[in-house]
Amino acid sequence: MTDSQASTDCQASDVKTAIETVIRLESARLIAGLARFASGDIGLAEELAQDAVVAALEKWPRDGVPLNPGAWLMTVAKRRAIDQFRRNCELERKYAEIGRSLEASGDDGTAGFAEAIADEIDDDLLRLIFTACHPVLSVQARVALTLRLLGGLTTAEIARAYLAGEPTIAQRIVRAKKTLASAHVPFETPDSNQRPARLASVLEVIYLIFNEGYSATAGDDWMRPALCHEARRLGRLLAQLTPTEPEVHGLASLMEIQSSRMPARTGPDGEPVLLLDQDRTRWDQLLIGRGFAALNRAIELGGERGPYVLQASIAACHARAYRPEQTDWTRITELYGVLAEVMPSPIVELNRAVAVSMAFGPEAGLALVDQLAAEPSLRDYHLLPSVRGDLLMKLGRLTEAQAEFERASELTGNARERRLTQDRAHSAARLGGDKNGADQAC
Amino acid sequence: MRFLGYTLADPTIPIPEPDPALYAKMDEFVAEATKAGVLLATGGVGPVEEAIKVRYTGGEFTVLDGPFAEAKELVGGWALMEVRDKAEAIEWTKRFLAIAGEGETTLRQVYGG
Numbered sequence: 001m002t003d004s005q006a007s008t009d010c011q012a013s014d015v016k017t018a019i020e021t022v023i024r025l026e027s028a029r030l031i032a033g034l035a036r037f038a039s040g041d042i043g044l045a046e047e048l049a050q051d052a053v054v055a056a057l058e059k060w061p062r063d064g065v066p067l068n069p070g071a072w073l074m075t076v077a078k079r080r081a082i083d084q085f086r087r088n089c090e091l092e093r094k095y096a097e098i099g100r101s102l103e104a105s106g107d108d109g110t111a112g113f114a115e116a117i118a119d120e121i122d123d124d125l126l127r128l129i130f131t132a133c134h135p136v137l138s139v140q141a142r143v144a145l146t147l148r149l150l151g152g153l154t155t156a157e158i159a160r161a162y163l164a165g166e167p168t169i170a171q172r173i174v175r176a177k178k179t180l181a182s183a184h185v186p187f188e189t190p191d192s193n194q195r196p197a198r199l200a201s202v203l204e205v206i207y208l209i210f211n212e213g214y215s216a217t218a219g220d221d222w223m224r225p226a227l228c229h230e231a232r233r234l235g236r237l238l239a240q241l242t243p244t245e246p247e248v249h250g251l252a253s254l255m256e257i258q259s260s261r262m263p264a265r266t267g268p269d270g271e272p273v274l275l276l277d278q279d280r281t282r283w284d285q286l287l288i289g290r291g292f293a294a295l296n297r298a299i300e301l302g303g304e305r306g307p308y309v310l311q312a313s314i315a316a317c318h319a320r321a322y323r324p325e326q327t328d329w330t331r332i333t334e335l336y337g338v339l340a341e342v343m344p345s346p347i348v349e350l351n352r353a354v355a356v357s358m359a360f361g362p363e364a365g366l367a368l369v370d371q372l373a374a375e376p377s378l379r380d381y382h383l384l385p386s387v388r389g390d391l392l393m394k395l396g397r398l399t400e401a402q403a404e405f406e407r408a409s410e411l412t413g414n415a416r417e418r419r420l421t422q423d424r425a426h427s428a429a430r431l432g433g434d435k436n437g438a439d440q441a442c
Numbered sequence: 443m444r445f446l447g448y449t450l451a452d453p454t455i456p457i458p459e460p461d462p463a464l465y466a467k468m469d470e471f472v473a474e475a476t477k478a479g480v481l482l483a484t485g486g487v488g489p490v491e492e493a494i495k496v497r498y499t500g501g502e503f504t505v506l507d508g509p510f511a512e513a514k515e516l517v518g519g520w521a522l523m524e525v526r527d528k529a530e531a532i533e534w535t536k537r538f539l540a541i542a543g544e545g546e547t548t549l550r551q552v553y554g555g
Contacts (some may be wrong), residue, residue: 021529025478067540229526236479263554286482286522 019060023053026070027152032124034077036130039097040187042131042149043177052077065330126241127187129234133202137184142205143212148173148296150211150237151230161212161227199242203251203308206234210255228259235254239294249298250308256291260284271416276324287327288319309344329359345384346375354387362394382411386421393428404426444482444552445523445531447538449545453490453515467541479524480534486519518542522552 027049034045052073066072085098132145146152147161155173159166177180190198235252242248264278273279295316298309305313312336320325336352349372357365369388378384389404405425409418475481493515521538524526525531528551535547 017529018533021527021533025530025533226526229524232524233479237477240477290482 001093015061019057019065022069023056023073026073028123028128028150029070030073030077031123031149032081033074033121035128035187036124037078037081037098040131040185041182042128042187043174046149046177048077048081049073051080055080078210093181122241123189125237126189129202129238129241130189130198130349131180131185131187133205134180134185135198135199135201136185137176137179139205139208141172141179142201143208144169144172145176146205146234147209147230153230159225161224162392192259199245199247202238203247206231206238207251207255207308209234210258214258220362225262228255228262230261231255239297243297244301246298246301246303247284247306247308249301250306250310250312253291253298253312254308254315256287256294257312257319260291260319272420275318278324280324282327283319286376292316293320305338305342307339310339310342314339327358346372346378347381350378350381350384350387357391357394362391366391366395380411382408382417382421384408385411386424387430389421389424393424398428443525443527443531445525445528445549446520446552447523447531447535447547447549448516449518449519449542449547450514451545453509453512453517457517461467463542471538473543475521475523475537482522482524484519484521486554487516489523490517493550518532 030049030052031042031045032044034048035042038044038048055076056073060066081098128149129146132149133142137145144158147158148155153161155170156166158164159169162169189195203321209227210231212222213229213231232252232255235248235255238248239252253305260279260283261275263284264280264282265273265275267273291312295312298312299305314332317328317332317335333352333355336348336355340348340352350369353365353368356368366388369384369391372378372384385404386408389401389408392398392401392404402425405421405428408423409425412418412421472481472484491509493510495506495510495515497504497506523531523534525534528549531549535549539545539547
């Protein structure tokens with residue numbers, strides 16, 4: 001078979017895939033631009049975008065993909081919008097509104113990406129991110145809407161990622177769009193008063209998406225790395241859209257550095273490998289380098305270090321150590337101390353206790369862990385007995401250690417983690433060696 | 443998934459004089475791909491005349507200095523992309539070529555860290 005034959009044979013499906021890919025890449029910018037055009041009505045913007053996609057799927061296989069597909073889609077969507085508004089009496093009010101805004105802007109509906117200045121598209125994208133992550137929505141709804149609108153993931157893909165039924169996710173997205181509309185959420189980037197809280201919500205959503213992929217609580221094996229990838233991509237995008245926000249670079253850095261450990265954090269049978277047991281030669285140095293660069297940008301911007309910059313700084317301490325024993329635990333202890341101030345949380349305290357035990361010995365760490373024993377929010381948290389077990393084992397209090405590991409294994413919902421803690425309970429029982437699995441984060 | 447993209451061309455055909463307009467467009471494209479989180483790293487390669495080959499055969503090392511009489515050589519530069527799938531890597535490469543001009547870019551999936 002010659003090359004040309006081969007290319008003819010697979011042309012039809014190749015064209016389809018190529019077109020779908022173009023549409024997916026343009027989707028977020030298209031919806032963002034249309035949302036502004038539709039006075040902030042996200043649902044309407046998505047419908048208009050869908051109309052344009054249908055037109056593209058009809059035309060492009062025949063005529064080829066236009067040189068500027070984004071502009072083509074935008075123009076078609078706007079023209080269809082105008083046609084639809086003209087026909088639909090119910091939408092008269094909206095039509096009049098949009099007509100006025102078009103008149104005011106001198107836009108006849110044909111102006112597309114080509115004419116739009118790049119800054120404007122960026123502004124629309126940023127508005128879309130802030131709107132999808134608006135606090136009026138439940139966290140679940142924010143996550144689903146962000147993946148749908150910004151990530152261009154299909155409802156089916158989101159359902160797969162969260163082990164949810166497709167109708168559930170579809171419903172969630174529909175309801176979210178209704179909530180935004182009925183709350184009259186403006187399609188705007190928040191003013192300086194609201195900005196810190198609104199940005200925190202955006203960062204939270206992105207990091208939740210990342211952690212869903214990273215911590216493997218649900219979802220199939222294929223979608224989990226996809227969620228991490230999507231979150232990294234959103235973090236990188238946000239870092240370019242809001243270059244003066246240290247926390248945005250902090251989050252980007254944290255996700256790059258955590259992702260760098262992915263090749264090393266599971267063993268040959270998929271079992272989790274703890275941070276200090278990982279083969280560090282398998283850490284992805286490219287991502288580590290990118291994480292360091294993002295962290296430097298955050299620090300150069302100055303100001304007090306926020307939770308993401310601090311967590312990235314801690315991750316960077318681990319990344320800098322070629323061998324676990326080179327880890328600067330004193331520095332990590334300090335960073336957890338600051339983190340506990342800006343983001344007080346028993347889990348941060350637990351991690352600080354681990355760092356303290358590594359820097360100053362298990363006794364010092366155990367004292368801190370014991371202070372957390374009464375903490376109600378940690379009562380069913382499996383890492384508390386797991387950490388306590390570790391420290392007791394290092395202190396040679398093996399019977400107590402075994403009991404803690406057994407308790408940890410009862411509490412974890414993850415089968416692989418359960419096996420890991422059971423193994424440790426057994427080795428404590430066997431008076432096994434001093435296993436070095438202190439820092440639970442991997 | 444990651445892909446390495448590079449352009450092979452006939453090394454005897456001189457690379458045209460740098461065109462400032464093309465460079466500006468390429469800068470814009472690189473910024474766009476970086477913003478999209480797709481472009482992880484990119485770089486240019488030195489002149490092919492200065493290429494070196496290190497060969498190991500029969501327990502002996504041989505170091506060969508260029509130029510080499512290869513029909514096609516890596517010219518220009520390379521780009522390391524992080525994309526969702528192969529189709530996305532192809533689409534970004536099309537966008538690159540639409541600016542860079544006629545030519546052929548090879549895409550190779552990159553595994554591991």
